[in-house]
Amino acid sequence: MKDSASTDREAAGSGEVPDRSGWGLAGVCVGFALVILDANALNVAVPTLRAELAASSNELLWTVDAYTLTFAALLLSTGLLGDRWGARRGFQTGLVVFTLGSVGCALAPAVQWLIVARVVQGFGAALLAPTSLALIYTMYPDGRRRVTALSAWAAVSGVAFAAGPLVGGGLVQLVGWRAIFWLNVPVGVAAIVLAAKYVTHAASRPVRLNWTSQVLAALALTALTAGLIEAGRSGWTGPLVLGLFAVALAGLVLFLLRERRLREPLVPAAAATSPPLRAGLLAGAAFNFSMYGSLFVYTLYLQDQRGYSAFLTGLAFLPLTLVHTPVASWLARPWTASRGPRQPLLAGLLCTAAGSIGFTFAAWQPYWVLAVALGVFGVGSGLVTTSMTTLVLANVPSDSVGVSCGLLNAARQLGGVFGIALLGSLTANLMPDRIPLAEVLAALALIGAVAVTATGVRAAART
Structure with missing residues (x-):
């Protein structure tokens, strides 16, 4: 029986080059989806953690932010590590570390243990994120196919984030909060196997780690x-x-x-000198600031103030999940491919700002008001994720894709860290009275990103 390598060599010799990139892309997307899912799935378990682990309000914030902060803080160096080791090796190493961290979270006997294990997860996630984008960049050199692959990556990651409350709520309700982390183990192993079998080894380059x-x-x-x-x-x-x-x-x-x-600075010079790159980074930070912060606030609000169960809270966020995927797949991808990233990015940021404004009123209104705001935000998130990534990758040197992808993900995750920390601390002891203030801050961040994006991309078009 012939192995897959022999089959590939024979196909190449006959002029037929087998396209195995689809399975490789699936492994990359599944691996990165775990990273995004865990950034949000634990939110619905926060009241349960408070009861079962006797955690304080600050400790509850750290169970979420310890992961996201480690993820963000290490992304620049792990992007360089991905360039140094090769993207596939970095991706597989990140999957192993993330899976081991998930086991530690699932076994945590106390909240302090959980926070430390979340740091380990964050380190694995920091390796996964930039290398996943770098793999797509090298697997799909053709511009149109790359946009299609990025759209798939963005759609899967967007669904994973938006579905986080639903998946987490269901697992908390039916099995318990530890199941959120046990789920990562078989999925992580499957992603490791797909990457090993279907993703070719990416070239490495000598880089210095600072x-x-x-x-x-x-x-x-x-x-x-x-x-x-x-x-x-x-x-x-x-x-x-x-x-x-x-x-x-x-x-x-x-x-x-x-x-x-x-x-060779840790932050590439292009981040300071390229207007479109700056615009993409700011858009990512503002988007995650609003999304992470708002979903954390409303997850606590729905359970503490309205008495929703964990699963019902997850269902409450379903409008965001249902809208995001078709927008990312059927609207953002062709729009970005045919007209470039500027228009869909600006439209997406405006929609997310409108959704954030809707969140300011939803705390005192029937649920349908929150559902509409989530739907509008979902339209924006579907447009932003694809166009933002395309904008950044179109404005980075080909020899520093890993560190540039790390920079993008760092900007996004830092936005999420500060969104959870700031909006969460504002509303922690004065909910729902402080929700309008928190959501106004989220909307202002997005409106500021609109102004910078419009100016930066227009300046690039004139050069």
């Missing part, structure tokens, strides 16, 4: 996140909060000073 800059960036981000979370408990002028903000500022200043002296 761990000092990485430590300074992680210090600044962790201190800022901790300050935002602590502010919800002790106030914005408390000594600990001000001290954390001071550490964050000092870490940021030292990071910027060091980056200026390096020949």
Whole structure:
């Protein structure tokens, strides 16, 4: 019996090159979907964690943000690691680490253990995210096929994020919160097998890892996140909060000073000099700030204030899930392929801003108001995910795809970290009175991203 490698060689010799990229793309999408699903699935379990693990409000925020913060803080270095090892090896390593972290989460006997295991998951996710995009970039050199593949990647990841509350709620209701993490094990193993069998080894390149800059960036981000979370408990002028903000500022200043002296900075120079790249990064940060923060706030609100079960809370977010996928597949992909990313990105940001404005009123209205706002936000998310990724990849050098993909994902995840920390801390003890303030901040972030995107992409078109 012939193995698959022999079959491929014979097909190549006869002029027939087998296209195995579909199965490879499936493995890449499934692996990345796990990363996105776990960013949101645990939200609906937060009240259960509070009861079963005797967790405080701050600890509950950290069970979500420990994962997202580690994910975001390490993305720049893991993007370089992906370039150094080759994207496939980096992707497979990330899957193994993420799966092991999931086992640790499922076995956690206390909330502190859970937070540490979430950090391990975040490290695996930080390896997975940039390498998944880099693999698509190399697997599909043709522009139109690449847009189609990116649309599939964006659609799957979007569904995974939007379905997170539904999947998490169902598992919490039927089995328990630990099942959220046990689910990752067989799915992670399947993705590892698909990547090993159907994804060709991607070329590596010698890159230098700057761990000092990485430590300074992680210090600044962790201190800022901790300050935002602590502010919800002790106030914005408390000594600990001000001290954390001071550490964050000092870490940021030292990071910027060091980056200026390096020949190969951790953040590529294109991020500062390319208007469309800056626009794509800001759009990603603003989008995740609003989405992560808003869904976290309304997950707690529906359970604590309206008495929804975990599963019913997941069902409440179904309008977002149902709208996102067809928009990403049937509208965003052809629109981006034929007209470029600018128009769908701007339209998507405007829709998400409108959805955020709807969230400001939904707390005192019947459920259908929230459902409409979620549907409008879902239209925007379907447009944004594909067009934003296309915009960034179209404006990065081909020899630094890994680190550039890491930069995009870092911007997005940092937006999510700050969205959960800020909007969550604002509403933690004063829900639902503070929901309008939180959602106005989310809408303003998106409107600001619209202005920057319109200016940046127009400037690029004139050059």
